[in-house]
Amino acid sequence: xxxxxxxxxxxxxxxxxxxxxxxxxxxxxxxxxxxxxxxxxxxxxxxxxxxxxxxxxxxxxxxxxxxxxxxxxxxxxxxxxxxxxxxxxxxxxxxxxxxxxxxxxxxxxxxxxxxxxxxxxxxxxxxxxxxxxxxxxxxxxxxxxxxxxxxxxxxxxxxxxxxxxxxxxxxxxxxxxxxxxxxxxxxxxxxxxxxxxxxxxxxxxxxxxxxxxxxxxxxxxxxxxxxxxxxxxxxxxxxxxxxxxxxxxxxxxxxxxxxxxxxxxxxxxxxxxxxxxxxxxxxxxxxxxxxxxxxxxxxxxxxxxxxxxxxxxxxxxxx
Numbered sequence: 001x002x003x004x005x006x007x008x009x010x011x012x013x014x015x016x017x018x019x020x021x022x023x024x025x026x027x028x029x030x031x032x033x034x035x036x037x038x039x040x041x042x043x044x045x046x047x048x049x050x051x052x053x054x055x056x057x058x059x060x061x062x063x064x065x066x067x068x069x070x071x072x073x074x075x076x077x078x079x080x081x082x083x084x085x086x087x088x089x090x091x092x093x094x095x096x097x098x099x100x101x102x103x104x105x106x107x108x109x110x111x112x113x114x115x116x117x118x119x120x121x122x123x124x125x126x127x128x129x130x131x132x133x134x135x136x137x138x139x140x141x142x143x144x145x146x147x148x149x150x151x152x153x154x155x156x157x158x159x160x161x162x163x164x165x166x167x168x169x170x171x172x173x174x175x176x177x178x179x180x181x182x183x184x185x186x187x188x189x190x191x192x193x194x195x196x197x198x199x200x201x202x203x204x205x206x207x208x209x210x211x212x213x214x215x216x217x218x219x220x221x222x223x224x225x226x227x228x229x230x231x232x233x234x235x236x237x238x239x240x241x242x243x244x245x246x247x248x249x250x251x252x253x254x255x256x257x258x259x260x261x262x263x264x265x266x267x268x269x270x271x272x273x274x275x276x277x278x279x280x281x282x283x284x285x286x287x288x289x290x291x292x293x294x295x296x297x298x299x300x301x302x303x304x305x306x307x308x309x310x311x312x313x314x315x316x317x318x319x
Contacts, residue, residue: 013077016202017277019055021195021270024263026060032068039063052076055276056198058083058190070094079198083190093197093207102295103204107220109292111209116290120211123289127282128227143212153230161235163242180258181241187262188233189225193218195270196225199279205287224283232273236265 028039028047037051049057051072056079059065065080073080073094080094110116121142125133129149133142151168158165163181170178170186178186197207200220210219212226240262243250255261270276288294 013075014052016055016077016199016280017274019053019276020050021055021267021276022058022191023049023054023056024058024060025049025063027062029064029066030057030059030069031066032072037069037072051078054078055202056081056194058194061085077202079194079201081194081197083194100204100297102297104206104209106292106294107205107209107287110287110290111211113290113292116292117211120286120290123286124212124223124227127286128230139212146212150226154234157230157234157238161238161242162246163238164245180244181238184237184241184244184258184262185234187259188237188266189229191263191266191270192225192229192233192275193221195275196279197221199276200224200283203280203283205283224279224286227282227286228273228275228278232269232275233266236269237262240265 025039028041030037030039030049032038033040033046037049038046039049040046051057057073059080059082061084063082070080082091082093084091110120118139121139122133125142125146128146134145137145154168155165158181165181166179168182168185170182197218200207205220207218207221208216210216210223213219213222216222240250240255240258243255244258249255250261
């Protein structure tokens with residue numbers, strides 16, 4: 001690790017909203033060499049990764065992480081997520097250090113209060129579909145209504161992009177048996193879930209404490225990501241799948257690797273839609289709908305989303 005420059009404050013994590021979204025790494029050793037975060041492939045070739053400017057790294061089979069690399073990623077506030085092929089299965093994740101007791105307790109209170117939880121679920125429904133949820137419906141009833149609307153949305157998007165569609169079905173244990181459209185959808189949603197989990201942790205909340213989704217390690221991730229999923233990533237998955245199914249070029253190029261193409265297009269879409277700048281305010285908007293007071297933060301708590309204090313530069317200069 002390089003030493004801080006005398007007279008200057010130590011480096012701080014870049015705010016989450018200003019980072020690149022996601023990077024997939026496979027078949028390489030992650031390490032810190034010469035003060036730089038690098039991935040070393042099987043031939044010994046080093047590729048530098050600007051770890052502090054990335055929201056999360058998705059580590060696929062064949063990747064290995066040194067202690068120094070994991071420690072540097074934690075200090076930089078970059079989430080490490082160990083996933084299966086194409087990011088379909090999540091095995092473990094390393095928290096980037098942004099969790100706060102006040103936020104966790106607030107989230108837990110909302111989830112345990114039936115009235116507050118219903119308000120949160122109704123808010124998520126309104127944000128997702130652009131209309132208020134039906135009155136006098138329980139969480140379970142709203143989950144059923146939402147599921148029906150989601151299935152219909154898949155059909156509509158598939159039809160509009162010219163993709164063949166027979167339902168969302170795949171076995172994460174048998175990745176190769178899924179058809180191309182389900183593989184594309186899985187790759188797209190995995191990318192979105194990765195950046196969403198990074199945002200949730202950076203904001204100080206727990207991925208496992210969900211409101212519509214419950215009982216899974218990423219329940220809250222699914223809650224938040226599903227609000228923007230059909231706007232941001234699902235259309236890209238259908239575009240790529242349709243190009244493969246119809247054997248036609250996409251943006252003038254032949255699609256040879258659908259999963260890689262989906263990832264690249266989702267990454268570009270994350271940048272165009274400023275997804276990292278939107279997710280943390282979205283989380284706050286959803287939880288505030290519960291109607292409970294947010295507890296005060298402790299003085300020692302990590303600032304939400306790694307927001308730096310005023311920089312050294314004047315307006316118009318980088319601090």
